[in-house]
Amino acid sequence: MSGEEPFIAAVKPLVDAMGAEMVPPDEAGPEDVVLAWEGVDVVAVRLPQLADSLDHILAAMERRQGRPLADLDRKAKQELVRTLEARGAFAVRHGVETVAGALGVSRFTVYNYLNREKGM
Numbered sequence: 001m002s003g004e005e006p007f008i009a010a011v012k013p014l015v016d017a018m019g020a021e022m023v024p025p026d027e028a029g030p031e032d033v034v035l036a037w038e039g040v041d042v043v044a045v046r047l048p049q050l051a052d053s054l055d056h057i058l059a060a061m062e063r064r065q066g067r068p069l070a071d072l073d074r075k076a077k078q079e080l081v082r083t084l085e086a087r088g089a090f091a092v093r094h095g096v097e098t099v100a101g102a103l104g105v106s107r108f109t110v111y112n113y114l115n116r117e118k119g120m
Contacts, residue, residue: 007037011045017063019056021046054089058102070104077103081113090114 008022015022025034028044035043048056061080062069069080081099089095100110 017060019053
């Protein structure tokens with residue numbers, strides 16, 4: 001039992017960055033991820049719908065880069081678009097527009113980055 005609170009404190013930044021929510025493990029639904037510590041279910045993570053978490057994902061990427069995503073060079077933006085595509089960001093409504101706004105580019109540019117990746 002004593003390891004539970006440090007474990008929760010350790011995963012909280014990740015949960016917050018995803019825009020997720022922590023709930024007691026006995027309240028976990030079928031889509032929730034139950035985390036165990038030393039064989040005991042400690043917390044369940046309720047993942048948000050991607051449409052709700054795209055802003056959280058972009059904010060986390062910006063924190064990781066240490067500067068606004070719009071300030072990245074073209075190669076870094078292309079890599080970021082590949083990462084977001086792998087995470088399903090462009091399957092949600094207005095995903096391209098949201099990402100374009102964060103990168104400081106047009107929707108057309110984001111589509112070009114996506115098409116360039118498919119052509120490789």
